[in-house]
Amino acid sequence: MAKRNFFSLANSISPAAAHMTWASKTVAGTVARTRRFLTRQIWLWPIIAVLLLSTLGWWVNGSIERTMEDNLVSELETIRDVEVAMLKKWMISQENIARSVADDVDVRRLALEILNLGAADHDGSDLEAINNANASLGKLLRPAMNSHDYDHFMLLDRTQVIATSRADARGLAIPATLKPLVAKAFEGKAMVARPYKSLLSNVDDTGQLRAGVPMMYVLAPVVDEHLQTVAVLGLQIRPEREFTQLLQLGQIGKTGETYAFDANGLMLSNSRFDHALKLDGMLPEEGPSILNLLVRDPGGNISKGYRPKKLRSELPLTKMVASASAGNTDFDVAGYRDYRGEEVVGAWTWLPEYGFGVGTEIDYSEAFRPLVILKRTHWVLMTLLAISSIAIFIFTLMMARLQVQAREAAIEAKQLGQYKLEEKLGEGAMGVVYRGQHAMLRRPTAIKLLNADRVTDLSIGRFEREVQITSNLNHPNTIAIYDFGRTPEDIFYYAMEFLDGIDLQTLVDRYGPQPAGRVIYILKQVCGSLYEAHCAGLVHRDIKPANIMLNRRGGEGDVVKVLDFGLVKAKEDRGEGESMAGTPLYMSPEAIQLPNSVDACSDIYAVGAVGYFLITGKPVFAADTLVDLCQMHTSEPPVPPSQRLGQPVPAELEHAILSCLEKSRARRPQTARDLAKLLDACPAADEWTLDQADAWWSAHERGVTPPSTGQKTHSETYDATMLFESE
Incomplete structure (x- = not known):
């Protein structure tokens, strides 16, 4: 006889009438004791504690990291902005001094005299007069040069040096580095030139006479009585005396430094790591980093033995130089490699009016040392919590398996609360339907129960909802619900009228x-x-x-x-x-x-x-x-x-x-x-x-x-x- 109840029913099987075996009783007893423990929800607290501590740990770690990053950004930007402000103030001061000197009436008179003598001296007959005028100009400028620590002066026309405190420099063509600034000076602007290597021999900071010593010039226009620029006065500055010293004020901690660089990555001030750079072969033994070191990314940490496979000039710019030379004012606290290959954080800007950038950097490990310690502690705690979670999870799985075994044992024993199960009528995705009888009424009943491996809050809620809705409907053409329950083995079921149609x-x-x-x-x-x-x-x-x-x-x-x-x-x-x-x-x-x-x-x-x-x-x-x-x-x-x-x-x-x-x-x-x-x-x-x-x-x-x-x-x-x- 065909049988159908809620599903397309399977072929009937012989009803089993065996009582619960000793093994099933043992499992049921174990689960019953475990259930009393679980119902008190003690097992939930370790899991909740793990989740809360994990969440709290990540939140605290993230909050501290964000706070440190914000503070570090503020500190780096403050140092950068203060350094830039001091540099600008110093350079503006130099420009004002040079303009004041160039505007002196006697300086203008001597400059015009030298220009006129040079223009009229086609056969060299006025050389003595030119020398006398040059000497007079030097004598006139000496007090100002001494008071402001200038080493030499130059008087320039548009192409060459026409007067200077150095006899070997007169008549030399204007260096390529200074040509753009000389052109601006002829437009009436006073300018400070960034450091460049001198073409003539000079005494370096160690007292040795050599060529290529770093020099700077402040240039100011010299005007005639019609206020037309006729020459440019240049006053020589030694960058290590003030320019570099100002930047070195931006050193923080053991690894922090502030330095200047041009668009090609050439360092325009001294690095605080000159000694280490020489030991690593990045600088010659007798040379400083200023104008000798390219700020390029080597691709790895050189201090830890890494050696790039390319020449330094072929290496890419560091992130800071690449960003600054593009005209950006920015920062990076996520970490990037500097010219040593060390991971650093930094802030930078570009000074378009002077043609160079200024950056402040500090090693990542020093900047985030407290965070590194915190992270290590966090990971240790997370590891312990993970081990605890795994142990709790395994314990939960074992308990769930025992519960499933108990459910299966109860079903296998054909006993479900007050109902004795007989043949299986059908099975769906969520439940199974059995024919059975009430232990007292002996009335044929269809019993629907949830699959043991599908018991979830959602499935239970839907199961209960189906029962509650159907049980409130009384029409004779609607299936009738007799009972609903849950066994000690956590088997959810409901009993309804048995239909054999x-x-x-x-x-x-x-x-x-x-x-x-x-x-x-x-x-x-x-x-x-x-x-x-x-x-x-x-x-x-x-x-x-x-x-x-x-x-x-x-x-x-x-x-x-x-x-x-x-x-x-x-x-x-x-x-x-x-x-x-x-x-x-x-x-x-x-x-x-x-x-x-x-x-x-x-x-x-x-x-x-x-x-x-x-x-x-x-x-x-x-x-x-x-x-x-x-x-x-x-x-x-x-x-x-x-x-x-x-x-x-x-x-x-x-x-x-x-x-x-x-x-x-x-x-x-x-x-x-x-x-x-x-x-x-x-x-x-x-x-x-x-x-x-x-x-x-x-x-x-x-x-x-x-x-x-x-x-x-x-x-x-x-x-x-x-x-x-x-x-």
């Missing part, structure tokens, strides 16, 4: 299309069940042949029972972004397009689709893909049942079915009772009698082909019928 899907698959009178008789009962649910504010959402059972009950045949209220939805529940729920072959257009707007009319559409299936033996639409099927439901009109069946169908029944399948809800019967009245008005409603139903069930139960049914056909089902199932 056949679902409509199996009915059509086995016996083919059904007579019009019988279809009406079945659909009217479905309408009765749904009318009660709709009046209670509920929408079934999964009406389909497999969820409607046909039974012999109370001596009557063809008693309908509507099953599976697992997807039922309250009408007032209008959640945002809800996904499709139901079976695609029987879903209404609005259930596909606007799942959160389903109502009673959506169930009526599904009833019409079930009626169509019963009368034709085929679903309303058949397609190769789910997308195509949904498109048909939303836009394609159904083929009339008579045309699909290939033989006449009572016009009134066909009209009732097609009215249910209208795309617009407003054109469908508005209530299940309206549909029942429409069906009741069909002349064919009287064509199926109780006697015919009894005869059919008698033949069905004997296993012979029942009378008064259509020919068996192969149902054109679509694979997606199992998608979006309630189980």
Whole structure:
């Protein structure tokens, strides 16, 4: 005898009547003791503590790191800005001094005299006069040079040195480094030239006379009586005396330094690491870093033995120089390599008016030393917490496994609370249905229980919701709920009336299309069940042949029972972004397009689709893909049942079915009772009698082909019928 209860039921198996074995009792006892421990939720506290400490640790670590980064950025930017401000103030001061000296009346007179003598001396006859004027200019400038620590002076025209305190420099062409600044000076601007290597021999800071000694010049225009620039006065500055000293004030900690550089990465001041750079072979033994060191990224830490595979001039600029030379004022506290290959943090800016940049850097390890210690401590704690978490997780898994074993043992022993389990009737994704009996009432009962490996808060909530909703429905055509419970082994179950009939899907698959009178008789009962649910504010959402059972009950045949209220939805529940729920072959257009707007009319559409299936033996639409099927439901009109069946169908029944399948809800019967009245008005409603139903069930139960049914056909089902199932 075919059996069906909530699922497409499996073949029956022999009922086991064995009592719980000694092993299952032992497992159950162990779990019972464990359960008492777990119910006090002691096991949750270590896990909560681990999660809280982990979260707190990450938060504290992140907060401290962000605070340190903010403070470091502020400190680096302050040092950079203070250094730049001091440099600008010093250079402006030098420019003002040079302009003041160049504006002296006697300086202007001697400069014009030298220019005129030079222009008139074509045969060298005025050389003595030029020398005397040069000496007079030097004597005139000496007090100012001494008071402001200038070493030499130069008087320049647009191409060469025309007067100087150094005899070997007179007549030399203007160095390429100074040409742009000399041009600006002829435009009336006083300028300080960045450091460059002198072409002539000079005494360096060690007292040795050599060429290429770093020099700087401050240039100022010399004007005539018409205020036209006729020459440029240059005063020589030794960069190590003030320029470099100002930058060295920006040294912080053991590794912090501030230095200047040009767009090519050439260092324009001294590094604080000159000695270490010489030991690492980055500088010659006798040379300083100023104008000798390129600020390039070596690709690795040279102090730790790394050696680049390229010449230093072929290496890329460091991040700081590349950014600053592009005109950016920025910082980086995430870390980058400096010219030593050491990871540093820094802040930098570019001074376009002077043609060089200024940067402040400090080693990452020193800048974040407290954070490094904190991180190490954090990782040690996280490791310990991780070990604790793993241990707790393993313990939880062991307890869960014991619980599952206890559930399986209880089911294997065929004892579930007050119910004795017999044969397994069916199984779905979330639950299993058994035939059983109440220990006292001895009444045949269908018992649905959650799968042992699927017990979650969500599944339990849905399970309980299905029971609560169904138990509040009292219509005789709705499945009746007897009991709901939870065993000591944490098995959730509910007991309902046992149905030994056949679902409509199996009915059509086995016996083919059904007579019009019988279809009406079945659909009217479905309408009765749904009318009660709709009046209670509920929408079934999964009406389909497999969820409607046909039974012999109370001596009557063809008693309908509507099953599976697992997807039922309250009408007032209008959640945002809800996904499709139901079976695609029987879903209404609005259930596909606007799942959160389903109502009673959506169930009526599904009833019409079930009626169509019963009368034709085929679903309303058949397609190769789910997308195509949904498109048909939303836009394609159904083929009339008579045309699909290939033989006449009572016009009134066909009209009732097609009215249910209208795309617009407003054109469908508005209530299940309206549909029942429409069906009741069909002349064919009287064509199926109780006697015919009894005869059919008698033949069905004997296993012979029942009378008064259509020919068996192969149902054109679509694979997606199992998608979006309630189980």
